[in-house]
Amino acid sequence: MTKTGIGASVKRKEDQRFITGSGQYTDDVSRPGHVHAYFLRSPHAHAVIRRLDIAAAKAAPGVLGVFTGDDLAADKIGGLICGWMIHSKDGSAMKAGAHPALAQGKVRYVGDHVAVVIAETLAEARDGAEKIIVDYEVLPAVIDTAGAQAAKTQLHDVAPRNTVFEWAIGDKAATEAAFGAAHHVTKIDLVNNRLVPNAMEPRAAIGEYDPGQGAYTLWTTSQNPHVARLVLSAFIGIAPENKLRVIAPDVGGGFGSKIFIYAEETVAVWASKKVGRPVKWVSDRTEAFLSDAHGRDHVTHAELAMDAKGKILALRVKTIANLGAYLSTFSSSVPTYLYATLLSGQYDIPAIYAEVDAVYTNTAPVDAYRGAGRPEATFVVERIIETAARQMGLDPADLRKRNFVRKFPHQTPVIMMYDAGDYRASLDKAMEIADVKGFGKRKREAARRGRLRGLGYSTYIEACGIAPSQAVGSLGAGVGLxxxxxxxxxxxxxxxxxxxxxxxxxxxxxxxxxxxxxxxxxxxxxxxxxxxxxxxxxxxxxxxxxxxxxxxxxxxxxxxxxxxxxxxxxxxxxxxxxxxxxxxxxxxxxxxxxxxxxxxxxxxxxxxxxxxxxxxxxxxxxxxxxxxDPTNFTFPAGCHICEVEIDPETGVTEIANYTAVDDFGVLINPMIVEGQVHGGIAQGIGQALTEGAVYDASGQLLTASYMDYCMPRADNLPSFKLGFTETRCPSNPLGIKGCGEAGAIAAPAAVMNAMTDALGTEAVAMPATPQAVWKVAQSQQKLAAAE
Amino acid sequence: MYAFTYLRPGSVRGASKALATKENAKLLAGGQTLLPTMKQRLASPDHIVDLSQIDDLKNIEQKGRRIVIGAMATHASVASSALVRDNIPALAALAGGIGDPAVRHRGTIGGSVANNDPAADYPAAVLALGATIHTNKRKLAADEFFAGLFTTALEEDEVITKIAFPMPSRAAYQKFRNPASRYALVGVFVAKRGRDIRVTVTGAGSNGVFRWSEAEAALSKRFSVKSLEGLSISASGLNGDIHASPEYRAHLIAVMTARAVAAA
CATH class of the missing domain: 3.30.365.10 (Aldehyde oxidase/xanthine dehydrogenase, molybdopterin binding domain)
Structure with a gap:
């Protein structure tokens, strides 16, 4: 290893410009004479637009243009697309409702785009928007994930029962047979809470049309500018690819939310020709909460069949996934091929059958968010195996060891072919770093202080390095990877x-x-x-x-x-x-x-x-x-161990210890890898303890600012103890597996296994806020008193 | 934010006059509530009367057994004032726990008290310590000042100039923070001055800050955590939101009161 070569913790070259304010983000881009776009958004979760009168707005001071869905349609600008086709169990194609960039007759979530006002200044654009008259006929809203299919109201004509698809994977008959022969069956009901991505830099776009070249340029906060160009050209119809340049300059965080092609950049680039001026749009934080694609939002019932020796025989899972009001760019792949293909975890499970129903609701679209399907899978697998261990009176680490995959390559019942790993090694190392042996003493000491201490494992696996193009093509992807x-x-x-x-x-x-x-x-x-x-x-x-x-x-x-x-x-x-x-x-x-x-x-x-x-x-x-083109996914895996301490009097939880041992294959820059793990764990702890998007029954987002949406703060987190094990990835030349999402994938299960251990009940939901924990502690105390 | 006319008087008299004569005028102290509200277009005053250039509103001084704090003293200056720290450490600690450093360096005691946000910290201290609110017109006892959510006894053209705090023999403030906003979900200020014992609660009451008279009576017998055992407060009349139900707030009031007494 050289001083700067592979394996060296070289300081980040880019940080000099970032931390001295010299980065060049989309909002830093100024074009000669650029003007500002402001989107009028729906205040209702579900409504028919009876009348949309833009005359007064058009006449307002400084306003250059006011556009609606009719204007886009007149220019033959297509709607936003979902690029991954999923077929239901009955063979039918997923039911994709139309997703116009500006509403056409109906709005389907609070924040949906009704019209855009373009003016010399942002204040004038906002003033203009206030002059738009909209007559809404408010319809009942469908909000509840689990209840969406039974709701009387339907969001899209093409989707009866608000159902996008009813998909399944695995061998149903073999799974049923294994359950029939089971010694013990563990059942669990889980909610994977909806999250708002919250990149530090909000989304932004500036579109410019050059009449001399007949070409557009779009600066945008994108994780994949070529894909954005392809979609804007081939599907939405802004301009041919050779007449559209997309630039994603410095981008301040994405976590998946900037993969997607959104209404705002589509309209900004299109409108730049309409008004003959470059058009800039920058999301404010409230708009980000309302309209960035959210993450997670699953309701799951899972059952695990075990034999008498604690060997897993089969797993069956039924998940309802909320995809929001419209299908975002890759939303359909997240609760299917990115989720259910990881349900084997690190374990040798002979039979798995998983069903996933995806539903529409009057909420913001849901798509990939750090981990994208794998955190949801890990949460199911790691919560149910921990629960099974407790029910069977087995040590949770021992039960995992009994079931680890030990021979590679390993074909799971759910598509994935694990190529390399040593799950025992990461578990052993994590247990040593976390001093699991000393936990009993720490728990007793905490009890003397009136605190409840618990320990939880998460031996996660995920799939990165997406992906062999032919393979994903056969599964419905619209692109090669x-x-x-x-x-x-x-x-x-x-x-x-x-x-x-x-x-x-x-x-x-x-x-x-x-x-x-x-x-x-x-x-x-x-x-x-x-x-x-x-x-x-x-x-x-x-x-x-x-x-x-x-x-x-x-x-x-x-x-x-x-x-x-x-x-x-x-x-x-x-x-x-x-x-x-x-x-x-x-x-x-x-x-x-x-x-x-x-x-x-x-x-x-x-x-x-x-x-x-x-x-x-x-x-x-x-x-x-x-x-x-990769020949396989890569399979980062590891063991995270979390220790929590709960104050039952207030419900406040402290993460007392957090250990992560990860196998990412070869590390290029260990310092950067550690940073990725830290950030991922913080987001995972956020999901477990603090974060959750809450809509009320009428579809208003109650958590639309930091006053109510609780991001994890430094004082919610301990100093993490990290370790690494290494098995080379055999499918790529550098032996790399990937590290960007592992923390967010592993952490929620580790934290919640610790929480349920501390509280002595499995009935603890995410986010385990002080109020939620206090309620559980109260009922546990009542239960104890009754006994 | 909508357009407005900005005024910056050099005296309290000028500020009061502007309030009385200008249409739809609002005082700007630290601006930590008013400015975000204006940015969101939820408030649209035609005139802003900025108090920041009136120097004698920022003083912190001792007058006999009282600490007198100018209305424009920032939370940071109260938190770091030797006079406050030495004589009413609970008040300095409260000021040091408001918001974040940026808020503490802009936000003022006068602005907080005049706004009377139900989740603000200062009203609990003002009421518990039996402070006197001085305005350009009169002096108001804390008990007659706070009049419900975002409501006070202040008249249209009345400007708070300073707040005088008697020194307690024992006092402490315990705040249970809203996990997201970090405002007080429940804040309890306990103060003992001679035989006068006060327990005030902020963050929880649907009518803003209030005194918990049962706890005061219990502590009057003996100022000790033991005196509070078995004492609870009804959830009716308390706020409920996604972070805390009225029942949870009622429970936290008892917990925070005991912790405040222990800390005092």
Whole structure:
């Protein structure tokens, strides 16, 4: 390992500009004469628009244009799409209700887009919006996830019973048979609470039309600008791809919420031609709460069949997934192929059958959010196995060990083929770091202080590195999930890497450069990572699902292989040796068995000067591109152990200890990996203890600001104890598995297993707020008194 | 935010005159409630009368057995004042626990008390310590000042100038924070001054800050946690929201009162 190569905790190159306020975010982009868009949003969860009168708004001071769904339709601008087709058990296609960027006759959630006002200033746009007259005929709202299918009101004509699809995976007959032979069956009912993503930078867009070129440019807060361009071109119909440039500059956090193509950027770029001025829109925080795609929102019943020795025989699961009012870009994949395919956990389970009904409700659309399906799966598997252990009087760690997958590759009953792992190793290491042996003593000591102490495990597995294109295509994906890279070596030996991945906090400018530095022997400061601009970078798929290391860097490796191969040819001519005799190491080409050498930078210069090799055989220049399509998912896994301490008098929970041992394969930059784990755990603890989107029965979002939506704060979190184990991922050249989501995937189950242990009942729901915990503690005390 | 006319008088008299004569005028102290409300277009005053340039409203001084705090003293200045810390440490601690550092460096005691937000901290201290509210017109006892949610005895053109706090022999404030906003879900201020014992509750009452007379009576017999044993408060008349039902608030009032007595 070199000082800056793979495995070194190099400080993040990008942080200098971020922490000195020199980042360039979408809202920092100013275009000559740009004007401002303000969206009039529905105050009702469900209503027919009887009349929409924009005349007074159009005449308001400073207003350049007021547009409605009719204007989009007149310009043949299509609705927003969902790019993953799911088929129901009966073979029918999912029921996708129309999703216009601006409402056409009906609104379906509070925050739905009714009209846009574009004015010289934002204040004038808002003033104009207040002059729009809307006659709403308010309809009953469908809010409850579990009750949506039985509701009398229907959101979309195409979707009876508000049902998007009724999907299933696994072998039903084999599962039923296994349950028939079970010694013990554990049953559990779980709610996976709805979350609001809350990236630090709210969404924003600025659209500009160049009449000279007949082309649009859109700056937007996107995790995948090429996919945004593709969707805006091919499906929504803004402009052909060659007439639409999408730039995602510095992006301040995404967590999935910036994968999707939203109404606001669609309208901003379209309207820039209508008003003849660049159009800017920046979400305020309330708009973000109302209209960013939310995450999770599952209601699940699960049953686990065990034999007398504590061996798992089968798992069956029924989940209702709330997808909100419309299908967001990848929403249909989240509660299906990203969820139920992970229901085998780290365990050798012979039979699994899972059914998922997806439903519409009058709430914000729900889509991928950090972990996307895998946190939901982990929560089901890890809560039910912990519960089973308690019911059977077995140690929860022992029960897990008895059921771990030990031989690889391992084919689960739910599609996934686990390629490598050592689940026992991460469990053992976590138990040692967490001092599980000393827990009993700590629990007694806490009891003396009137505190309830509990310990919970989460031995999670997830699937990253999404994904082999043919495989996901066969499952309904509308796109391939490879990644691209181009390595441009400049004549002076500095390097630009153009990647289809996109960084919005992950530190790619550092980690990707570490790879190049190690491979080419070029110093970090001579390497630039270029991303986020469709005019600069070749088509790429973007960043989500912890794929940028495993897929994005693998594409860079492929391109680097080609650069090295070509540079060797040039070096052979310079060194007057056979190509087969050239070695490349530490930035130097040498001739085997001699002291003859030439530096990488000299080879680069000669490649461009092209004086010393026949250009009929070797093309001048040193620039290579590659597309990498993975052959499998990657399977990060590990063990998290949480210890909580509850004050039963107030219901306040303290995370007393949190240990995470993860196997992410090879680590490129351990410091950045630790940062990812910290952030993920914080979000997972947030889901378990503090966060939850709450709609009232009429569909008003009660948690539409930080006054009521409780993000985890520093004082909710302990110092985490981290450890790592390593099994190389066999399917990609670097042996990387991915680390971006693991914390958020593992933590909720670990925390809630600790909470239920402390409180002595499984009936504790997320978020376990002080009030909720106090209520449980009260009923437990009453129960104890009655006994 | 809608457009408004900004006024910055140099004296309390000027401020009062502006309030009386300008249409739909509002005083701006620290602006920690008013400005966010205006930004959300939930308030639209035509005139803003900024008190920040009136210097003598920021003083903190001792007058006999009283600490007198100017209405424009920020929470941070009260929290860090040696006079307050030495003589009424519970009040300094309360001020130091309001909001976050940005709020504490802008928000003022006068603004908080005049706004009388049901979840604000200061009203509990003002009422428990038996403070006197001085205005440009008169002096008001705390008991006659607070008049319900966001309502006080202040007249249209009346400006709080300072608040005088008698020094207690024992006092403490215990706040149970709303997990999201960190405002008081329940805040209890307990103060003992001679034979006068007061227990005030903020954050919980549907009518704003109030005195818990049963707890005061119990503590009058003996100022001890033991005196509170078995004492509970009815949930009726208490606030309920997604963070805390009236029952949970009632329970927390008893817990926080006991903790305040223990800390006093």
């Amino acid at each position: 490879w990644e691209s890279a181009e390595v441009r070596v400049n004549p002076t030996g500095s390097v630009e890497v153009l990647t289809g991945s996109h960084a919005h906090g992950q530190g790619h400018e550092t980690t990707f450069a570490q790879l190049v530095s190690e491979r080419l022997g070029v110093p970090m400061e001579s390497i630039n990572i270029v991303h986020g601009d469709t005019d600069k970078v070749q088509f790429g798929m973007g960043t989500y699902g912890s794929r940028s290391g495993a897929v994005g860097m693998s594409a860079i490796v492929k391109a680097l292989d080609k650069v090295e191969a070509k540079a060797k040819k040039v070096a052979a001519h310079l060194l007057e040796a056979a190509e087969a005799d050239i070695d490349f190491k530490d930035g130097k080409f040498t001739v085997k068995g001699t002291d003859k050498s030439v530096a990488f930078a000299d080879v680069a210069l000669n490649a461009y000067v092209a004086h010393k090799f026949p250009t009929s055989e070797i093309e001048p220049g040193l620039k290579e591109g590659a597309f990498y």
